[in-house]
Amino acid sequence: MYKQPSFWLTLIALVVFFAFISYAQNNFDAYVIRIMNVAAIYVILGVSLNLINGFTGQFSLGHAGFMAIGAYASALLYMSPELKAMNFFIKPLIWPLNRIQIPFFPALLIGGLLAAGAGFLVGAPCMRVKGDYLAIVTYGFSEIIRVLFNNLQSVTNGPLGLKGLPTYTNLWWSWGWAVFTVFFIKRLIDSSYGRALKAIRDNEEAAEAMGVNLFYHKTLAFVVGAFFAGIAGGLLGSLVMTIDPNAFNIMLTFQIVLIVLLGGLGSITGTVISGVLIAVLMEWLRIVETPMKIFGITIPGISGMRMLIFSIILMISVLFFRHGILGDREFSWQGVISFFKRRQSNRGG
Amino acid sequence: MSDAQASACAFSSGGVLMNLTLFLQHLANGVALGFVFGLVAIGYTLVYGVVKLVNFAHGDIFMMAAFFVYYGIVLFSFPWFLSFLFAIFLTALLGISIEKVAYKPLRNAPRISSLCSAIGMSFLLENFAIVVFGGRQKPFYQPAVLNKTLNVWGVRIQLVTIITIVVSIGALFFLSYLVYKTKMGLAMRALAYDFDTARLMGINVDRTITFTFAVGSSLAAISAIFWALRYPQIWPFMGVFPGWRAFTAAIIGGIGSIKGAMVGGFLIGMISILLVAFLPDLAGYRDAFIFIMLVFVLLFKPTGLFGET
Numbered sequence: 001m002y003k004q005p006s007f008w009l010t011l012i013a014l015v016v017f018f019a020f021i022s023y024a025q026n027n028f029d030a031y032v033i034r035i036m037n038v039a040a041i042y043v044i045l046g047v048s049l050n051l052i053n054g055f056t057g058q059f060s061l062g063h064a065g066f067m068a069i070g071a072y073a074s075a076l077l078y079m080s081p082e083l084k085a086m087n088f089f090i091k092p093l094i095w096p097l098n099r100i101q102i103p104f105f106p107a108l109l110i111g112g113l114l115a116a117g118a119g120f121l122v123g124a125p126c127m128r129v130k131g132d133y134l135a136i137v138t139y140g141f142s143e144i145i146r147v148l149f150n151n152l153q154s155v156t157n158g159p160l161g162l163k164g165l166p167t168y169t170n171l172w173w174s175w176g177w178a179v180f181t182v183f184f185i186k187r188l189i190d191s192s193y194g195r196a197l198k199a200i201r202d203n204e205e206a207a208e209a210m211g212v213n214l215f216y217h218k219t220l221a222f223v224v225g226a227f228f229a230g231i232a233g234g235l236l237g238s239l240v241m242t243i244d245p246n247a248f249n250i251m252l253t254f255q256i257v258l259i260v261l262l263g264g265l266g267s268i269t270g271t272v273i274s275g276v277l278i279a280v281l282m283e284w285l286r287i288v289e290t291p292m293k294i295f296g297i298t299i300p301g302i303s304g305m306r307m308l309i310f311s312i313i314l315m316i317s318v319l320f321f322r323h324g325i326l327g328d329r330e331f332s333w334q335g336v337i338s339f340f341k342r343r344q345s346n347r348g349g
Numbered sequence: 350m351s352d353a354q355a356s357a358c359a360f361s362s363g364g365v366l367m368n369l370t371l372f373l374q375h376l377a378n379g380v381a382l383g384f385v386f387g388l389v390a391i392g393y394t395l396v397y398g399v400v401k402l403v404n405f406a407h408g409d410i411f412m413m414a415a416f417f418v419y420y421g422i423v424l425f426s427f428p429w430f431l432s433f434l435f436a437i438f439l440t441a442l443l444g445i446s447i448e449k450v451a452y453k454p455l456r457n458a459p460r461i462s463s464l465c466s467a468i469g470m471s472f473l474l475e476n477f478a479i480v481v482f483g484g485r486q487k488p489f490y491q492p493a494v495l496n497k498t499l500n501v502w503g504v505r506i507q508l509v510t511i512i513t514i515v516v517s518i519g520a521l522f523f524l525s526y527l528v529y530k531t532k533m534g535l536a537m538r539a540l541a542y543d544f545d546t547a548r549l550m551g552i553n554v555d556r557t558i559t560f561t562f563a564v565g566s567s568l569a570a571i572s573a574i575f576w577a578l579r580y581p582q583i584w585p586f587m588g589v590f591p592g593w594r595a596f597t598a599a600i601i602g603g604i605g606s607i608k609g610a611m612v613g614g615f616l617i618g619m620i621s622i623l624l625v626a627f628l629p630d631l632a633g634y635r636d637a638f639i640f641i642m643l644v645f646v647l648l649f650k651p652t653g654l655f656g657e658t
Contacts (some may be wrong), residue, residue, distance in 0.1 A: 059461055062470075129647045131460060132403045136600065136649060144595070151633040205490035250589075254472050261465055304479035311473040318466045319454055 070230025115230025189332025408592015603656025
């Protein structure tokens with residue numbers, strides 16, 4: 001492994017990337033940093049959903065639910081007891097949550113693990129439930145989470161949500177987790193587990209006949225995907241500083257599905273590109289919601305226009321670019337090297 | 350569920366024992382709501398039966414129907430019954446064009462593509478409604494003729510409830526005539542049974558699918574009108590929950606079966622009303638109950654109550 005040039009190239013790229021992150025964290029404008037944070041969270045969400053939808057072929061619409069679990073669990077752990085007392089003014093928070101406070105990182109991890117547990121619960125019935133039905137069941141799960149969080153006043157503060165969360169999320173946390181997610185899922189995909197997952201996607205019966213344990217592998221995909229969704233939820237909560245159950249609705253899941261579709265089902269590289277692209281695009285599209293002047297004519301900003309354009313892009317990409325940006329191709333150093341070699345030989349010949 | 354909640358409050362605060370009148374009142378509401386859900390569920394079931402596609406946009410077609418009525422009255426100042434007919438016609442057109450634009454090009458693509466297209470269409474319609482109609486709630490026109498409360502042996506029933514039940518039964522009879530007695534219905538059933546063989550037998554696939562979408566969407570429009578007469582606030586997301594509950598109803602009853610969709614709709618309608626009426630503390634968990642029921646049905650009888658294997 002250490003002898004291969006790709007290992008060293010990856011290492012150098014990572015060092016350069018994190019040097020850039022460290023520079024950005026200290027020198028960039030707060031607005032740009034925020035967009036970069038959102039981009040990292042989108043990358044985590046997109047890649048983890050791609051593991052379930054793209055690589056395993058199980059159409060899941062439950063990502064918002066996993067995020068909600070991660071966001072609430074971690075927020076309830078890292079908030080200070082005073083802040084909790086301020087938030088829970090209708091009904092006090094139950095013991096022992098109202099007393100404890102733990103650092104950000106373990107809180108995130110616990111949030112992710114709880115989401116992974118929920119991922120197991122959702123993934124387990126997917127032996128019986130397939131295709132469209134699975135989409136409905138997973139959607140139903142995320143709705144149940146939303147309804148529960150709206151009603152469990154003494155645990156989640158109900159529809160009021162949690163406000164004034166401390167901002168721990170910075171570029172180190174968000175991009176650190178994003179890079180970890182990409183590497184973890186890349187390693188998983190390239191292992192024997194990954195081959196089993198793809199076999200399930202391509203032909204479930206054939207995979208089972210070849211000795212792939214369907215239950216184990218499908219559940220694995222759900223658990224891993226849900227874990228990272230939970231982490232992303234925790235990061236998002238600490239970034240936007242306020243969470244409420246209705247923020248984690250089906251629209252959020254649709255956005256993540258769009259990221260996966262745009263990038264290409266079954267391509268991690270594509271998902272990373274589209275995650276960043278969507279984060280930037282969503283900010284840039286705010287232009288259409290502010291009043292503007294073109295050739296002396298004032299066009300009033302229409303709120304909601306951003307989402308309309310967004311959904312038109314979604315429809316166009318589904319109808320005309322079914323394979324997304326990269327299809328199921330991946331970036332690899334070998335590919336880059338052979339690309340340059342070919343160019344050189346072309347020039348020479 | 351304003352009416353049910355109101356009577357539930359009277360029930361719990363007054364300390365009156367559950368009496369027959371109150372129960373009958375809730376029952377009538379539950380039956381009417383059951384018909385509304387049933388009609389929407391039939392839209393899902395017909396489309397799923399013929400093209401094997403979950404039409405995620407069906408709930409939003411339902412929402413658009415309510416807005417068509419609203420604009421028919423406000424913009425063109427149609428009389429209300431004309432506006433209702435106009436909305437049903439436009440909604441059928443909308444259903445047909447959604448099929449042409451979003452589903453037809455993907456008919457031979459992998460299932461996941463058409464599923465995404467359906468989700469995208471639902472997303473698009475909602476955002477379109479927000480931009481064009483505005484995100485705020487709008488009052489739905491209540492014809493004075495329909496806005497009456499009848500007193501049948503002490504049971505107070507809204508006239509709308511009775512009309513909902515009568516019109517729905519009429520629509521059902523008409524539907525079963527269409528599906529079981531006409532050539533088009535035969536073609537629909539043949540496509541549902543075996544798509545490729547039916548095509549080989551010379552059935553005009555495109556026309557049949559268009560017809561299916563038209564029928565499903567007009568049923569959605571009818572139920573949207575009754576829904577809006579009952580809960581007279583319309584807004585871009587009003588279709589989401591009725592849509593999902595109706596879809597749940599279609600699955601519980603067995604997707605592809607009209608009878609099943611009706612029974613499922615009844616079940617969901619009854620649960621929605623009776624849960625709020627008699628266990629008001631758990632009312633917030635209503636949708637959680639419905640979805641848990643769905644998961645259990647899928648786990649233990651994946652084809653639903655009346656579905657064929």
